[in-house]
Amino acid sequence: MASLSSINALQASVAQAERQVQKDQVRVNQDADRLEASRAQLVKDKQTLADNQRESNQAQATQAAENPTPAINLNSAIENPPRSAQQLPADLQPPKPQVNTLGQTIGQYINVTA
Numbered sequence: 001m002a003s004l005s006s007i008n009a010l011q012a013s014v015a016q017a018e019r020q021v022q023k024d025q026v027r028v029n030q031d032a033d034r035l036e037a038s039r040a041q042l043v044k045d046k047q048t049l050a051d052n053q054r055e056s057n058q059a060q061a062t063q064a065a066e067n068p069t070p071a072i073n074l075n076s077a078i079e080n081p082p083r084s085a086q087q088l089p090a091d092l093q094p095p096k097p098q099v100n101t102l103g104q105t106i107g108q109y110i111n112v113t114a
Contacts, residue, residue: 080086
């Protein structure tokens with residue numbers, strides 16, 4: 001036969017277990033509510049993203065229609081420009097002859113045979 005103290009201990013354990021089950025059930029309900037709110041927010045965010053992408057695509061199409069990008073001619077990029085269009089950097093260009101007041105270049109006065 002079961003003693004009174006073991007029955008009381010068993011009832012206390014059952015009551016504690018019921019309280020724990022109720023707490024856990026409250027947590028489960030709260031988590032379910034948060035999950036549902038998150039799903040609803042996800043649906044809203046997906047719709048907003050789709051709307052933004054559609055508007056962006058429309059804006060790009062409108063801009064492309066208004067301002068078409070010029071075609072690039074790669075042939076002219078590969079060909080050498082004419083000599084008249086070519087220029088050397090300043091440090092590689094030969095020095096310009098210096099002219100005195102009589103219009104003579106200084107090189108005429110230098111004795112190169114000496």
